[in-house]
Amino acid sequence: MHAFDVLGDPVRRRILELLAGGERSSGEVTAVIQGEFGISQPAVSQHLRVLRDNGFASVRAEGTRRLYAVEPGPLQEVDLWLERFRGFWDQRLDALATELARGRRQRRPNTEKEDTP
Numbered sequence: 001m002h003a004f005d006v007l008g009d010p011v012r013r014r015i016l017e018l019l020a021g022g023e024r025s026s027g028e029v030t031a032v033i034q035g036e037f038g039i040s041q042p043a044v045s046q047h048l049r050v051l052r053d054n055g056f057a058s059v060r061a062e063g064t065r066r067l068y069a070v071e072p073g074p075l076q077e078v079d080l081w082l083e084r085f086r087g088f089w090d091q092r093l094d095a096l097a098t099e100l101a102r103g104r105r106q107r108r109p110n111t112e113k114e115d116t117p
Helices: 003-006 009-018 026-037 041-053 073-083 086-105 113-115
Strands: 057-062 067-070
Touching: 003 073, 003 086, 009 041, 009 057, 009 067, 026 041, 026 067, 026 113, 041 057, 041 073
Parallel strands: none
Antiparallel strands: 057 067
16 A cells, blocks of 8 residues: 555554554543544554554554554655655745744844833
């Protein structure tokens, strides 16, 4: 399965967002996903399996629990692919940063004038 096919599903993207905050048990992931998407535990397990089978997540056993974590490799590949498109928004973000800095300078009180009698 292609990386964008994996990431194209909103449930899998949300699972990755949860895992980006650190390792989580399958029960924790399932509880959040069921609450947000209203899908069954087997459906959540299937999404976790797709992430695992495609290298986006890893799983390790801790007693009876299964702990999932993000695997950065496939995300780095997506990032490399996106690199060619960054020029479309980098200039705009730089321009926005310049305008924000101008606005801060214009709103800043002139302390030198206040200090002189």
